Amino acid sequence: MNDFIAARSQMALSLGFHIVFSCIGMVMPFFMAVSHFIWLRTGNVMYKNVTRAWSKGVAIFFATGAVSGTVLSFELGLLWPEFMKHAGPIFGMPFSLEGTAFFIEAIALGFYLYGWDRFNKWFHWGTGVLVGVSGLVSGILVVAANAWMNSPAGFDYINGQYLNIHPIQAMFNDAWFSQALHMCIAAFAATGFAVAGVHALMILRGSHVQFHGKAFRIAAVFACVAALLQPLSGDISAKDVGRRQPAKLAAMEAHFKTEKRAPLIIGGIPDEKNKTVHFAIEIPGMLSFMAHDDFNAEVTGLDQIKPEDHPPVAVTHYAFQVMVGLGMLMLAISLLYFIAVWKKKQWLQKQWLLKLFVLATPAGFLAVEAGWTVTEVGRQPWIINGIMRTADAVTPMPGIVYSFYLFTAVYLSLAVIVTFMLYRQIRMVGKLYDLPAMPVPSSH
Amino acid sequence: MLYVVIIFLWTSILLYLLLGGADFGAGIIELFTSRDNQDRTRRTMYRAIGPIWEANHMWLIIAIVILFVGFPEIYTTMSIYLHIPLVIMLLGIVARGTAFSFRNYDAVVDDMQVIYNRIFMYASCVTPFFLGIIAGSAVAGRIDTHATNFLDAYVFSWLHWFSVAIGFFTVAICGFLASVYLIGETDNETDRQRFISKARTTNILAVIAGALVFVAAQVEHIPLMDWIFGNPVGITAIVLASLSLVLLWYLLFHGKTKILRVLAGFQVTMILLTTTYRHYPKIVLLKGGGYLSLLEHAGNEHTMAALGWALLLGSVFILPAVFYLIYSFQKKKASVAH
Ligand code: HDD
Ligand code: HEM
Ligand code: HEM
Numbered sequence: 001m002n003d004f005i006a007a008r009s010q011m012a013l014s015l016g017f018h019i020v021f022s023c024i025g026m027v028m029p030f031f032m033a034v035s036h037f038i039w040l041r042t043g044n045v046m047y048k049n050v051t052r053a054w055s056k057g058v059a060i061f062f063a064t065g066a067v068s069g070t071v072l073s074f075e076l077g078l079l080w081p082e083f084m085k086h087a088g089p090i091f092g093m094p095f096s097l098e099g100t101a102f103f104i105e106a107i108a109l110g111f112y113l114y115g116w117d118r119f120n121k122w123f124h125w126g127t128g129v130l131v132g133v134s135g136l137v138s139g140i141l142v143v144a145a146n147a148w149m150n151s152p153a154g155f156d157y158i159n160g161q162y163l164n165i166h167p168i169q170a171m172f173n174d175a176w177f178s179q180a181l182h183m184c185i186a187a188f189a190a191t192g193f194a195v196a197g198v199h200a201l202m203i204l205r206g207s208h209v210q211f212h213g214k215a216f217r218i219a220a221v222f223a224c225v226a227a228l229l230q231p232l233s234g235d236i237s238a239k240d241v242g243r244r245q246p247a248k249l250a251a252m253e254a255h256f257k258t259e260k261r262a263p264l265i266i267g268g269i270p271d272e273k274n275k276t277v278h279f280a281i282e283i284p285g286m287l288s289f290m291a292h293d294d295f296n297a298e299v300t301g302l303d304q305i306k307p308e309d310h311p312p313v314a315v316t317h318y319a320f321q322v323m324v325g326l327g328m329l330m331l332a333i334s335l336l337y338f339i340a341v342w343k344k345k346q347w348l349q350k351q352w353l354l355k356l357f358v359l360a361t362p363a364g365f366l367a368v369e370a371g372w373t374v375t376e377v378g379r380q381p382w383i384i385n386g387i388m389r390t391a392d393a394v395t396p397m398p399g400i401v402y403s404f405y406l407f408t409a410v411y412l413s414l415a416v417i418v419t420f421m422l423y424r425q426i427r428m429v430g431k432l433y434d435l436p437a438m439p440v441p442s443s444h
Numbered sequence: 445m446l447y448v449v450i451i452f453l454w455t456s457i458l459l460y461l462l463l464g465g466a467d468f469g470a471g472i473i474e475l476f477t478s479r480d481n482q483d484r485t486r487r488t489m490y491r492a493i494g495p496i497w498e499a500n501h502m503w504l505i506i507a508i509v510i511l512f513v514g515f516p517e518i519y520t521t522m523s524i525y526l527h528i529p530l531v532i533m534l535l536g537i538v539a540r541g542t543a544f545s546f547r548n549y550d551a552v553v554d555d556m557q558v559i560y561n562r563i564f565m566y567a568s569c570v571t572p573f574f575l576g577i578i579a580g581s582a583v584a585g586r587i588d589t590h591a592t593n594f595l596d597a598y599v600f601s602w603l604h605w606f607s608v609a610i611g612f613f614t615v616a617i618c619g620f621l622a623s624v625y626l627i628g629e630t631d632n633e634t635d636r637q638r639f640i641s642k643a644r645t646t647n648i649l650a651v652i653a654g655a656l657v658f659v660a661a662q663v664e665h666i667p668l669m670d671w672i673f674g675n676p677v678g679i680t681a682i683v684l685a686s687l688s689l690v691l692l693w694y695l696l697f698h699g700k701t702k703i704l705r706v707l708a709g710f711q712v713t714m715i716l717l718t719t720t721y722r723h724y725p726k727i728v729l730l731k732g733g734g735y736l737s738l739l740e741h742a743g744n745e746h747t748m749a750a751l752g753w754a755l756l757l758g759s760v761f762i763l764p765a766v767f768y769l770i771y772s773f774q775k776k777k778a779s780v781a782h
Contacts, residue, residue, distance in 0.1 A: 070505060108765075410538060
């Protein structure tokens, strides 16, 4: 592995790790707020127990998200100094605003986690909501920064110089809306299915069904609404990519030849040498429709793009298939769930429905990782689309390979510990939370 | 707006040193507490910093964001040549932050706690030590942008007596800040006495480490004396800091917690002021007389304006909220105590 590949891998690893925790940090506060609200309204202590059990988990996830985010803000410079030297002043606006959002999030979390029975109960509830809102805002802002890398704006690039910089225009680049929308919905879908799946498993095992049933309902409703919206937002994203990054769209669809009435390719093994896709299902005209709203429109293929500007086709294509496939799976489960809720109440008692949710536990997060692979690998070889190449941005320091191994070890151990703690948390539910009249736990 | 941004940068560094420093210090104190008392120290500390530790560490992020948005050359030069200490510091931050929340939120209390505690305590020492090294390296003039071999470029840029001495100094200061802070956080008289004696020890250690910094500067031919005593602001600040030291010792025997905290904060502020004032606006000194300056290496006008407004806007939201957070947990504690 050379240093350049090591740097890319380390960046991908760190971001792929962080995104899991940031999704949870953005979304769990809303689940907690709902459960907390029901408790405050109905006085049903079970909901208070659900809220408190979740909040312990969130504290663990939040801290891990915060430290991995801190690492990222240094890594941008440690690994990509040449990029940050030029990009920092241009795409820095969302980061500067994000600082405020993080701060508010951290403060509100302090109030929320340590404020049980100390403050007015609605003030306390409100701080929980604020954690979620500021998390969501910071997610949107950081995605706007990433969107700028896909769709650079707010400066003129003249003779290798970055002139006439307008940070606000850079923030509101062409891609920010579609990406931020898609990301927010994805966070709800991913976290929702993960949480619902864990509680579904516990219900199937017959342990503390009351408790897990309530938790499951809240998570499942969020997850299923998000999963219904996700393909719609994905369609907006695809059109957007078609407009601003035809090379990425072509790689996503392994679309080698420019053609009218381009087919949508499902599955298949792209063969980059012979410029074809083996064993794929083709839906004629569908890609033209997806990209341009017209079954007969022409879709740019890789043949129109200089070979040195081609993204890795296979990885991008597979990642896209995985994301869309999982999206369809989650969509199907959501439809079944809503039919169950509205028309076929008896399904809710059935094991198969819960089993489906257990099956889908990792689906959302896998789709998130796949989606980011599409976005980031599909942008290659550019770090700033069309302006700066990734290879030109990397740090001159040799030996990044070792740093990559080190970070891999760290993130692996953290992942193991967090999973282990989560497991212990769930096992302790009976002891800590399932007593119907649990005394208010003191905060020492 | 450039000056607004610079003030914010300096203030965030100061606040990180004070608040984050006290926070690291708590872990350092825990490490140097006898086994029997560790548990009690831990509980006091959890109550004292639990709600605010996340917020305390945000100052580092604010400082970094200001650097990479407003002063990208400074950020990237440091990232390239101080890569190794930065990575170690980051690992420290990761280990410490996660260990802290793991030990507080693990549903089962068992042997794992011992591991979390160890990690927490050692990382609490390593992180400020390397922060000190990084700060020392920025001004030591050893960063060589023309170096041709690995050691000169990426190791000797930060590995020298001066930065190591500053590393120790930083650790001592953190311990000192934490002990002074914790004095006011306990209602138990023996614990109070323990923290007071810790404050004395760490204060002495800080003075010794400070002296070592001067020695190391001499050894490494860094004109530290001139930086501090060569200008009226430096002299005034150092004199004030020393005077307040006398007052501090007097108060330590009489245990006035509120004033003690203010004094400790004041001393650290004065130290940061003297060490930065003389350089300003040169924040990174390079080998061979080159430098990176806050004024000459700032981003363009639009960026600075946007950054300045973002920071001003942010502080309208953040500052009241931070104060309210600290205030309400202080007040609640007081009302529980009485
Ligand atoms: C739960 C997760 C999830 C699901 C079910 C989907 N996506 Fe997605 N997708 C993401 C999670 C995601 C993501 C991880 O959030 C990405 C990465 C960058 C971004 O903005 O969102 C993404 C990126 C992304 C992009 C690239 C955007 C860009 O580069 O700017 C496209 C074109 C789509 N998605 C399209 C779809 C379609 C047509 C889906 C149909 C079902 C779909 N996504 C489901
Ligand atoms: C958290 C979700 C994200 C994930 C999972 C992710 C994933 C990845 C991956 C897989 C790569 C490697 C691509 C390759 O080298 O082939 C990468 C590169 C990179 N990403 Fe992202 N990314 C995310 C968000 C972001 C954001 C928000 C930013 C910046 C604002 C960003 C900045 C970068 C940079 C600078 C690189 C290195 C340059 C490059 O390879 O193009 N990423 N990311
Ligand atoms: C799509 C990508 C990203 C999303 C959606 C995202 C979102 C979030 C969220 C919601 C948090 C709050 C903490 C938590 O809930 O655990 C967080 C933390 C953080 N993120 Fe990210 N982030 C992304 C990528 C990045 C990148 C590229 C950087 C660095 C440049 C970054 C820097 C940080 C920092 C410094 C924190 C810690 C803030 C704190 O202490 O609360 N994030 N992120």
